Amino acid sequence: MSKTFFLDGRMTAHLAWQIFTSREACLTQLADDLGRLLRAAQQEQDMVSLLLPGGSSPAALLPLLAEQELDWRALRISPTDERWVAADAPQSNWRLLYSGLPKAFVLDPRQAEHIEQAAQNWGEQVASWAPFSAVLLGMGEDGHVASLFPPLDDQAACGEAACMSLAAQPPVQRISLQLGLLLRSQWLGLLAFGTAKQRLLQQIQARPQCYAELPITRLLAASDRPLTVYWAP
Numbered sequence: 652m653s654k655t656f657f658l659d660g661r662m663t664a665h666l667a668w669q670i671f672t673s674r675e676a677c678l679t680q681l682a683d684d685l686g687r688l689l690r691a692a693q694q695e696q697d698m699v700s701l702l703l704p705g706g707s708s709p710a711a712l713l714p715l716l717a718e719q720e721l722d723w724r725a726l727r728i729s730p731t732d733e734r735w736v737a738a739d740a741p742q743s744n745w746r747l748l749y750s751g752l753p754k755a756f757v758l759d760p761r762q763a764e765h766i767e768q769a770a771q772n773w774g775e776q777v778a779s780w781a782p783f784s785a786v787l788l789g790m791g792e793d794g795h796v797a798s799l800f801p802p803l804d805d806q807a808a809c810g811e812a813a814c815m816s817l818a819a820q821p822p823v824q825r826i827s828l829q830l831g832l833l834l835r836s837q838w839l840g841l842l843a844f845g846t847a848k849q850r851l852l853q854q855i856q857a858r859p860q861c862y863a864e865l866p867i868t869r870l871l872a873a874s875d876r877p878l879t880v881y882w883a884p
Contacts, residue, residue: 665877666856674844677883678712681842685785686719688838692784693722700727700780702833704789704797705734705744708844713751723754729777731788731833732798732816733760735824742822760826766815770826774813778832786836792847794855794865797833798825802864830870840879849882 671677685701692699703709730744738745738759749757762772788796795801798816812832816825833839843849855862855871862868871878 666852666871667877667879669879669881671881671883674708674711674883677842677844677881678715681787681840681881682712682715682719684840685716685787686721688785689719689721689726692837693725696784698725698727699784700729702729702731702777702783702786702828702836703748704731704787704842705747706789708842709787709789710747710751712842713748717752717754723752724756726755727758727780728752728755729758729773729780729828730760731786731796732825732827734798734818734822735766735826736822760813766824766826770813770815771810773826774810774828774832777828778812778835781832781835783836785838785840786833787840787842788833788870790841790843790848790851790867792845792851794851794862794867796830796841796866796870798827799830799866801866803830803866803869830866830873834870834874836876838879839874839876840881842881844883846884852880 669680671680689699689701728748730748733744734742736742738761740746745757745759758776760773761769762776763769790796793801798818800816800818811829813826813828816827817823818825843852855868859868
């Protein structure tokens with residue numbers, strides 16, 4: 652099921668819904684789809700790249716993705732965003748991906764001692780990988796993606812590729828890739844569980860102008876390709 656909607660009179664990206672009755676089925680299909688996309692890309696490129704979110708929902712995806720038959724030595728991965736904590740801290744997105752996908756190269760966003768320089772250095776490195784083979788995003792119930800929180804205009808110390816941001820809940824300090832960089836992908840997906848997130852996306856579809864300040868709406872408005880939503884209750 653897909654839906655096209657408009658924002659400020661402009662057609663935005665398609666939302667292509669993949670709806671499942673269970674989270675297990677959703678994650679299994681998503682892992683298979685990512686594996687297929689990456690295998691196809693590896694047939695055409697020496698090195699392919701994948702951006703993944705952190706959090707509890709993607710954590711359950713990683714064991715399934717790790718089982719995919721891929722040339723893991725030719726796959727570069729980065730988190731879409733990171734909490735400014737130690738790399739081995741339980742809240743670290745890098746730690747989650749590094750431990751869950753041990754055969755792949757996972758770039759640590761901590762590319763400097765200080766957060767501003769780390770964001771700049773990390774963003775420049777990830778930007779050099781673009782266009783990405785696939786980008787999978789998560790979304791909060793407030794419409795944030797990666798660590799880009801509403802309203803976007805309040806983001807601090809933003810750079811072209813990555814920026815600092817402040818979350819409402821600890822760890823407060825974050826760094827995040829910018830929407831423009833996240834969109835430089837051959838495939839764009841969103842993993843969203845629960846009725847609250849489904850309702851928000853449906854409301855954005857129905858009245859995008861009422862949610863124009865949300866990062867997810869900004870992403871849809873700027874995208875020239877479908878956003879495939881993997882959803883389960």
